[in-house]
Amino acid sequence: xxxxxxxxxxxxxxxxxxxxxxxxxxxxxxxxxxxxxxxxxxxxxxxxxxxxxxxxxxxxxxxxxxxxxxxxxxxxxxxxxxxxxxxxxxxxxxxxxxxxxxxxxxxxxxxxxxxxxxxxxxxxxxxxxxxxxxxxxxxxxxxxxxxxxxxxxxxxxxxxxxxxxxxxxxxxxxxxxxxxxxxxxxxxxxxxxxxxxxxxxxxxxxxxxxxxxxxxxxxxxxxxxxxxxxxxxxxxxxxxxxxxxxxxxxxxxxxxxxxxxxxxxxxxxxxxxxxxxxxxxxxxxxxxxxxxxxxxxxxxxxxxxxxxxxxxxxxxxxxxxxxxxxxxxxxxxxxxxxxxxxxxxxxxxxxxxxxxxxxxxxxxxxxxxxxxxxxxxxxx
Numbered sequence: 001x002x003x004x005x006x007x008x009x010x011x012x013x014x015x016x017x018x019x020x021x022x023x024x025x026x027x028x029x030x031x032x033x034x035x036x037x038x039x040x041x042x043x044x045x046x047x048x049x050x051x052x053x054x055x056x057x058x059x060x061x062x063x064x065x066x067x068x069x070x071x072x073x074x075x076x077x078x079x080x081x082x083x084x085x086x087x088x089x090x091x092x093x094x095x096x097x098x099x100x101x102x103x104x105x106x107x108x109x110x111x112x113x114x115x116x117x118x119x120x121x122x123x124x125x126x127x128x129x130x131x132x133x134x135x136x137x138x139x140x141x142x143x144x145x146x147x148x149x150x151x152x153x154x155x156x157x158x159x160x161x162x163x164x165x166x167x168x169x170x171x172x173x174x175x176x177x178x179x180x181x182x183x184x185x186x187x188x189x190x191x192x193x194x195x196x197x198x199x200x201x202x203x204x205x206x207x208x209x210x211x212x213x214x215x216x217x218x219x220x221x222x223x224x225x226x227x228x229x230x231x232x233x234x235x236x237x238x239x240x241x242x243x244x245x246x247x248x249x250x251x252x253x254x255x256x257x258x259x260x261x262x263x264x265x266x267x268x269x270x271x272x273x274x275x276x277x278x279x280x281x282x283x284x285x286x287x288x289x290x291x292x293x294x295x296x297x298x299x300x301x302x303x304x305x306x307x308x309x310x311x312x313x314x315x316x317x318x319x320x321x322x323x324x325x326x327x328x329x330x331x332x333x334x335x336x337x338x339x340x341x342x343x344x345x346x347x348x349x350x351x352x353x354x355x356x357x358x359x360x361x362x363x364x365x366x367x368x369x370x371x372x373x374x375x376x377x378x379x380x
Contacts, residue, residue, distance in 0.1 A: 001088065002350050003043070003120065003321060010065035011045075012038035013376040020380070022369050025322075025350035027361045030373035036354035039373065040124065040323045042070045043352065046092055047122040048146055049101065051112065054128075057094040057101070069093035074119060077319070077349075118150040121318045121349070123309045126325040129301035133288050137274035144200055144275060147308050150316040155199050162192035166266055176266040179257075186253060189269065194245040196270045197230050204228040204275065207307045214303040218338050223280040224288065224300060231272035283310045295332060302327075303341055309346065317376035319349035326354050328362065336362070 007018045014034045030036050037053070041060070044052050051060060061068050071091035091104045102109060103116030110116055133138050149156040165188035172182045208226045215224040234248040252268040253260075260267050277288040277300050286292070288300050312320040322343065328336045340362055351368065355361050361368060372379045 001074040001076055001119065001121065003072055003352075004075040004087070006043065007071040007091075008042050009070075010062040010068040011042050011070055012060055012062060012271040014038050014042065014062075015377045017378060019371075019378060021350070021352075023350070024367050024369075025352050025365065026371050026380075027358075027368040028352070028354045028371045028373055028378070029356070029358060029361075030354075030355060034373045035376040035378075036373055037126075037325050038376070038380065040126075040325050040352065040354060043072075043082070043321075044122055044323060045070055045125050046116070047089055047118060047120045048150070049092055049103070050127060051114055052124045052128070057099070061094070065238070066096045067093060072120065082111070088119065090116060092116050110177065114156060117156070121312050121316060122321040122323055123305055123312065124323045124325065125302065125305050125327040126323075127298075127327065127330055128295050130294075131298045132304055133297040134279055135289075135290065137272070140275040140277075141271075141273055142220060143304065143308075144203070144273075147286060147311055148199055148203060151311050152199055152203070152369050155196070158192045158199070161188060162270065164197055165189040165192065166269065166271060167206055169263075169266050173260055173266065179261070182260075186250070189266075190246050190249045190253070191230075193270050194242055194249055197232065197245055197249075197273070198242055200270070200273065201228050201230065203311075207311065210307050210310055211303050214306045214342065215299055217342060218299045218302055218335055219296070220334060220338065222296070222299075224279050224296075224303070225280055225285075226304075227276040227278065229274045229276050231268055231270065231274075262357045262366050294330070295335060298331060299335060306342065306346070309348065313347060319347055322348045322353075324351065324353035326356065326360070326362070328360070 002023060003021045005018065005020055009016050017304045028036055028039055041051055041053060065215050069091060071089065074090065076087065089106050093102045094100070101113050103113050104110065132143055145159060146377070149159065164184045169182060169185040169189060172185070204226060211226040212224060212356060216222065232245070232249045232252045234244055249269070256267045279286045279288055279292060279296065288297055292300070307318045312318055331339065343363060351364055353361065353363060358370060
């Protein structure tokens with residue numbers, strides 16, 4: 001599928017308008033604070049139903065608006081069999097009154113909002129991605145959850161079941177309810193949580209070599225690695241055997257019971273997992289969050305996005321839509337050239353990028369039509 005049309009209504013500072021997208025994509029040119037990032041945010045909202053900048057839905061409403069809506073028409077790519085399915089219309093909106101989201105697919109309201117996820121197969125590259133490396137574990141868990149929810153069948157439902165059990169269990173702990181009321185949620189917590197941990201461990205094990213390779217190519221030979229650090233430990237790593245993970249999780253909850261009753265919160269489980277990103281040299285392994293330079297952290301963040309795109313190709317058999325938000329502004333010349341070569345060499349679909357001026361368009365320079373933006377108004 002490729003993005004052929006985008007309709008935006010009352011989203012951030014963007015004017016209400018409809019845009020027809022060329023098959024190859026587009027470069028949006030404009031000064032700072034004109035709405036370039038908001039434009040990419042609107043597109044990406046249709047992929048994940050969330051802001052890539054961490055904003056709440058109400059923060060994306062235009063001034064004095066009660067509802068925003070973003071809609072897209074997706075045109076099909078040719079399948080390996082040569083047949084082409086029809087176009088798909090996807091829309092997502094948010095109403096401030098009642099804090100309600102609404103998703104429609106081909107004009108029909110989805111029974112579950114989650115049915116709107118993943119239709120664009122989009123990957124965003126943005127300067128704020130450095131928070132994936134510099135930030136705390138919650139940032140990296142969120143990255144994992146998004147990638148797996150969009151690409152691993154059943155992951156989202158297990159994550160939702162785990163969060164539901166966790167929410168009820170924490171409420172019982174906080175209220176000081178009897179231990180039986182707390183442990184009543186343990187089976188659901190353990191069964192869903194173990195599946196979440198196994199899926200995370202499997203994805204990281206399967207993509208760690210690619211992360212290392214991308215990092216080395218962007219950094220011109222430096223080495224880094226990606227490791228899963230689950231809160232519930234089974235030996236040194238989480239095994240693929242689900243029964244073993246469930247057993248370890250149950251034992252960890254029993255061991256933590258006294259502390260949980262005292263503190264009123266669940267202390268063990270995948271809600272406390274982390275992904276470690278480490279620099280590797282002959283003498284040591286250093287955590288990039290604590291010891292990496294700005295360039296090294298940005299390189300690791302780019303490598304994470306590249307393995308996200310690789311996952312889409314492998315799991316969905318689709319060429320990802322690449323969204324680039326002035327991504328080279330904070331990279332040195334060498335890293336910029338290497339990431340340019342990497343993205344140009346990867347199998348990708350459309351490219352939609354933003355830049356302050358024409359000279360900054362460095363990917364598909366002669367292929368991407370130029371659009372202009374000023375004060376939220378886009379001239380196509």
